[in-house]
Amino acid sequence: MRWTTYVSRTDQAEHAALLVDGELFGVDRPLIELLRSDLSLAAWGERAMTAPWERCSVEEAALVAPIPVPPSIRDFMAFENHVVTSYAALGTEVSPVWYDQPVFYFSNPAAVLGPQDVVTLAPGSERFDYELEIAAVIGRAGRDLHPDTAEDHIAGYLILCDWSARDLQSTEMRVGLGPAKGKDTATSLGPYLVTPDELEPFRAGRGFDLGMRATVNGREYSSGNWSDLYWSFGEMLAYASRGTELRPGDLIGSGTVGTGCILELGLTHGADRYPWLQPGDDVLIEVDQLGAVRTSVQDTPAADPIPLR
Structure with missing residues (x-):
């Protein structure tokens, strides 16, 4: 369905x-x-x-958005290709912790947008980016779930695009917390919640053999496959539910697929070839069987961010 x-x-x-x-x-x-x-x-x-x-x-x-205001949004970083490539491009090594446990951050439910809503640049950002992801929607409450059975609590899957202000993100994370303002301006969801039975014929690896693509102004930027997950959704749900309850409507994001953002593409292939998003850019985020998010980027209403003090 x-x-x-x-x-x-x-x-x-x-x-x-x-x-x-x-x-x-x-x-x-x-x-x-x-x-x-x-x-x-x-x-x-x-x-x-x-x-x-x-x-x-x-x-x-x-x-x-299928769930316009989710109770919570946990966004993981579950694709090894993205993690290794982006960290290498930044000149750093992947922490061994990433291979020992899945990791996530909490995103902003108030920033959720629908599959055709315009996305506004984060105030003060000059390095605005998309992230090509999928998310599971919790359909049945549970806590301390086991990785082998946790997927039974998933009502369905949908596209998630985690819009990111990379300059704000890199600055704030030097403190050792975050991401926060680098991530909470917009998260696009949709267009459909697709139930797991619809996807079962495509099961492969730790996910599903389904293509994931992103284009900017009609030009293909990103291309990956859901089956490349290093951490399965069952493992992500099990970790997220440790000592707490997952509730119906909660979102569990996969994190970016390999090549699934401008940060990774620009640092690897050159910023001239993959420039940051600008007002007027049209972005298409597409996943086989899940549909597509189609949106355009507009400038922030305020030219300059409000002073902090």
């Missing part, structure tokens, strides 16, 4: 909808409420098909 969230023209409210053959079969509540209910998504799908709250074409619908 493919689920999304859209703003209905009938009541101007957010509603979950099942996508079938280009048509949305809406239900009377947001998707996160479906995940929190006692019914399965399959049962909600049957209800949507037999007695939809409303029906409309997906091309005419105003799609927002």
Whole structure:
């Protein structure tokens, strides 16, 4: 199944909808409420098909992020190729800790954008970047999960683009904390939450044999494959749930696929070939079976950041 969230023209409210053959079969509540209910998504799908709250074409619908305000966002760094290449380009070595345990940071739920929303540059940033990722959406609560069974708690997967102000990020992380302001301006999600059964035929390695691509102004920048994960989503969920509870609607991001950001490409192949994003750039983030995020970058409303003191 493919689920999304859209703003209905009938009541101007957010509603979950099942996508079938280009048509949305809406239900009377947001998707996160479906995940929190006692019914399965399959049962909600049957209800949507037999007695939809409303029906409309997906091309005419105003799609927002499937989970517009997630309870939490944990973004991991689970692709070895990205980690090794980007660290080498920066002249540093990968910490052995990365091979011993998956690592993540908490991102900003208030900064979530939909699959076609315009992205605004982070105030004060001149090195703005995209990150080509996928994320798992938690469908069933759990804590202290085991890597072998943790994926049973996943309701589905979607595209995640973690927009990054690299100059702000590199400055603040010298203190030993973060990333913070380098990451919390925007995170694009969508367009669909795709249930695991849809992807099972593509299972390979520690993920799925599904291509991941990013283009800027129609030119291909990034190309990778989900199956290249070093840490599986089961392992990421198990680590994230240690001593705490994962809740329905929580997001677990994979981190950037190899070649999946300008930081990595520019430092490896040259900044002239892969310049940082500028106002007016059109960016396409695409993952096989999950759809695409299409957006443009605009300048920040304030020319200069507000002084800190």
